[in-house]
Amino acid sequence: MTLRSTHVSPHTTGDDDPLPLAPAQETLWEFMRELAPDDPGRARLPVADFRRIEGTVDLPAFERALHGVTRRHHALRMVFDRLGDEPLLRTREQADVPYTYLDLSGLPADERERRVDTLVRGERFPTFDLLTGPLWRVRLVRLSPEDHLLTVSFFHVISDGWSCQVFVEDLMREYGAQLGHGSPLGRLDMTFRDVITWQRAFLAEDPARDEYWRRNLTPLPTEEVFPPPATPRGRDLTAEVAHRFVFGDDIVTAVRETAWRVRSTPFMVLMAAYHVLMCRRTGRDRLVVGTTTLGRTSPQVRRVIGQFTNNVYPAVRVDPADSFLDVVRALHGGMNDGVAYVPSFNRLARAVRPDFDQARPWSFIRVFDYWFQSAPPAEPDLQAPGLRVRQVSPGGDGALDAGPVTADLAEAGDRLSVWARRGVPIVILDDARGGGSLVYNRDLYDPGMVEDLAAEYRATVATLTAAPHEALRDTLAAAPTR
Structure with missing residues (x-):
């Protein structure tokens, strides 16, 4: 060696x-x-x-x-x-x-x-x-x-x-x-x-941005979509694993057809289905989704190493009388508006929480109910003289976990709720939209709950895209819940 x-x-x-x-x-x-x-x-x-x-x-x-x-x-x-x-x-x-x-x-x-x-x-x-x-x-x-x-x-x-x-x-x-x-x-x-x-020039101070986020994000969430455990399952703050799920070809086709009907994208359709599921699981008619955009608007910026992604937080209400197409349209509009009004985080935080500077640190996990995003585009193999370079996942395809990292939960103290929010199940869709992963902390959240969630999500997508024009109360009446 x-x-x-x-x-x-x-x-x-x-x-x-x-x-x-x-x-x-x-x-x-x-x-x-x-x-x-x-x-x-x-x-x-x-x-x-x-x-x-x-x-x-x-x-x-x-x-x-x-x-x-x-x-x-x-x-x-x-x-x-x-x-x-x-x-x-x-x-x-x-x-x-x-x-x-x-x-x-x-x-x-x-x-x-x-x-x-x-x-x-x-x-x-x-x-x-x-x-x-x-x-x-x-x-x-x-x-x-x-x-x-x-x-x-x-x-x-x-x-x-x-x-x-x-x-x-x-x-x-x-x-x-x-x-x-x-x-x-x-x-x-x-x-x-x-x-x-x-x-900073593009995101210069603009009262209209402040008002947009104040109107759409307040009142801030007070109840957890995934409540933190009273007693952690284990001791590892970084026990991050990925539960894979795959949509069948028939669901993928239905998602694309639904997207075409409302001039949207498969990503928006799949996010809207998860939004309906989250509202159904929580019994709430309004939730805020957190997601992210690339934030690179020119070929020149795409060649710079740096942190440039911008988070967007659409807030969408779901009424039982709405059709699934209505939900997709509302979410699509919320995404477009969010991108148009994208602020710096500190300015957004001061808009929705006036005492932000006294409360710091106070992070973006406080402003949304659940997180849903896309994986980066699949990267092709690269060639160099005498070399072939391909991207791999640690622990095998689709696996994020490579074993425990020493980090005692007892050391987290009153920060355990923050680490729990970091470890909640989040959706990361594959770039091809044929499936994805629920990424979560296995020492904080029950794997059985996550497995059930993935199954319910697949069933919800199938149900909603089979009759996207019907009222949700009718479409979901016979849909299973877990």
Whole structure:
């Protein structure tokens, strides 16, 4: 076994004045502070990406490629200049590349598998030193001469899921350039600072935005859709697992036909069905759904590593006299309005809770009833000289859990309710809309309840899309409940 850490110091010029958080970063920062008030770097909420690399890796070229990618992207050289309510970020002119190479090829197969499982756990739930940095790390694990595992973990405030794709694509392109195939990466047309400046100009103070969210989000939720357990099932705050569900071909066809009838999308139809289910389970006629948008509105921004997603919170009422088509239309309209009025999180929070500044940390989990989102688009395999790179899931296809991470629930104290809200079942639809996952904390919520929920959701989608024009009270009259 060989272990080697490499620190590459890229040199760049530019303005290194401290930056306030981008509007999209505010959301995650407040959430991390609520999870870990004393040290948000220990909130264990990263963005992680795992790739299998087939072929023989030229290690010196790989290290030089990391150098080039770090020089290209400001986010990879960022640290926090100040923490607290209004933190500041600074981009260093020189920054270490947190790269570790680990050779496990000489170990017996069972020992190699055990070591990989341990490494994956650490990359899925790492902690970061926010003031010292770096706020990301990359590992290359040699499993055999022509089989490697690449892991990348980012502190979520500096990176979203889309950025993982950008990082790996740029890394492979630069790797090829280092071997004489193509040109090295140049400077970006748009820097992280440029994006922040544009976002803040676009989301300038506007009383109309404040009034929109005040009108649509208040009163704030007071009852949980998934009540936190009085007694946790286990001791692990990060026991995150995914329960897969799949729609049959007949349901997929019905969803597409329903979307076509109302000039909407399959995503909206599936979200509307889940909304009806949540209203039915809770006995409430109005719920707020939390979801997210890419937040990258130009080709230039799509090539920048950073956290740019924007959350949207449509509030939709469901009346038994409504048809399912009515619900889809209402949700579609709520999404369109939410995107049009998208604010920075801090401004939204002050609009719906006037004492926000006195109550901080107070995060976005307080403003919605349940969470529903789409998985990123499936990424094609990448090619580099002598290499094939494909995205993999830790623990196997569709699995998020790679074993327990030490985090005693007793240490959470009065923050247990926040961690419980983090661990509630959330829906992540596959990009193809043929199924998805209910992701939840298995030490906080009963797997049997989640399995029943998935079955009820599939049945609800089938029932509603079979007669989308009929009143809900008639459509759901004979539908099973659990």
